[in-house]
Amino acid sequence: MLELDRVRVTRDGFSLGADMQLRRGQRVAVLGASGAGKSTLLDVVAGFQPVAAGRVLWDEADLTRHPPQDRPVAMLFQDQNLFPHLSVDRNLALALRPDGGRLSAPQQQARAQALARVGLEGLGGRKPGSLSGGQQARAALARVLLQARPVLALDEPFGALGPALKAEMLALVAEVAAELDALVLLVTHAPEDARAFATDVMLVADGQTHPPRATRAFFADPPAAFRRYAGDA
């Protein structure tokens, strides 16, 4: 269980509070206007953003002072989710062996399975730059799959894809998360993503993170801050 215990972040005049508990298996969409602090919230969870007050806990263990690499979080960024000068295979090898060592036979098998799982059989030798946008997203998902961390933090990773491809990717994320029994935090500014993908919706607005609510309930009776942001959606 991920717990944000009266967390507060301040950064040049900007302040964001969060206080909530999230379970494994939840797929939480983080909604809010640009600049509201959606990515900041993810950075707090992943360890890229130090907190001014409060604690971040995972299964009761205090992570607040842990650097990103020591947290149970795998993250997908808006772009650059793989090292561009290394082949997909090498990228995935580093996900399994962050010390750069050689993969064992079972690890190599796991890598091949992950590639197949995301539909990239036979493309492991390619560099990310020679793949299409959709294939790059798939390769990044294979990386997350192999990292097998219990929390997936997705910071609008499919923003550059078209609507159909994006829906396909989100469905794949949901499958991957189910296999890992992971908690997913998906930053998005598209309410339809939240509707299609998320079990819960969390709104970031006015310097505060609203506790997550079940997706259907959220859209049935959206908070006033969401109505202002989304217009009459």
Place this chain on the structure above:
Amino acid sequence: MAARALALGAGSVLALAVLAPLGAVIWRAEGVAALRAADLAALRFTLWQALLSALASCLLAVPVARALARRRFAGRGALVALMGAPFILPVIVAILGLLAVFGQNGVLSRVSLALGGPRLDIYGLHGVVLAHVFFNLPLAVRMLLQGWLAVPAERYRLAATLRLSARARFRVLDAPVIRAVLPGAFAVIFVICLSSFAVALTLGGGPRATTVELAIYQAMRFDFDLGRAAALGLVQLSLALGAGALALWLSRGAGFGAGLDRTTPRHEPPARLDTLWIALAALFLMLPLGMVVARGLPGLMSIGADTWRAAGHSLLVALGSTLLCLAWALPLSTPRGAWAGLAAIALSPLVLGTGLFLMLRPFVNPFAWALPVTGFVNALMALPFVLRILTPEAQTIRQDFGRLRATYGLTGRAWLLNVFLPRLRRPLGFAAGLTAALAMGDLGVIALFADPDRATLPLQVYRLMGSYQMEAAAGAALLLMALSLGLFWLCDRGGRVDVGA
């Protein structure tokens, strides 16, 4: 963090490597009392020749750079590239080339004699200044060219629309560039010429044309007066520190000049003098180099065993120097580390060499250590340049991939081998090439330490010249030039091939 500890370690070793020899020099120096009248003359000469060299380089650079900035012609790119060559050209090679053109038996002397004129004499102040201009005119040209290329094209269009006169154009467009760049160029060249050793050694000398660096060498080698050498070292140190601080202050923001291979359309009638300036500059740079090749080719046959051995020594020194310098530079390639590297810029190799000599002498025979010391000092001298090349790119890599590294959880080793070094390959190759070529061609500290058994190739060329074996010297010089430029090319090329994405 391990990286920070490493940077701190490298910084401390650097500080120690600089301060310990300096400490030895200061401790051994017998105060200004040890200085003779000749030493004060050396100080005066050092300042005077540096001033003249910087002035001449800068004044001549203005018309040449302006012509290169506004003229497009076949071979322009090659000429601009050639302007970078003197930086990695061994001094002794250039000297031989200059002697072949301007010397007593040089091309110009022969022309002059044929016309009934006098024989030219290159030795003395004017020869020293000539050689310094040969090395530093290209530097000033490149700095100015960069300034001119930074002027937005819109300004030239505006000037054309306003139909400004040539005078007004100069005042509005060109004068600000000159004012912005030239003081920095002047200061940098002045500092470089202050610690001139090899040029003064070959073209100067005598009571009237001795630099402080040369005086240190003479005090050590001829008089074996360590106290006086150390006192002179102190003089040189204060000179370099004072002028170095001035240069840093004046040359803020001056870079290495990538992308000079283009012109901005200036919409103005061509000036006929431009062609002349470009031709003169090209001739001035290419003629001596051409003579090195022309005179060296027959001499290649008469390269003796001593010369080959010296070439082997030089390759070893270059290799060691390059590895040491890069190992030093990588952890220091941060904005803060660049400051540590600046400490090395004001250092004179002869002062450092004197200090190391003093430190080694109680324990070992310093002459036996000639080659390691030469490699070490050269690594130190190249460090500021290498840091300037590596740091911007290293910072970009850290910024672009820092988060990705963290989410992968890469260990320091995996990061270094899989991401940092591969992505740094291009500047790393360039920096390695520069260091190798500088170390290969260095004729400085080796002169202090060397005995007949441990010559490097530049020293061997100098010795052959000194014993009037001019053909052998020319062959060895050609070999040295080929090795220096070849090492540079090899390293630089190694950083460029197969670089994907």
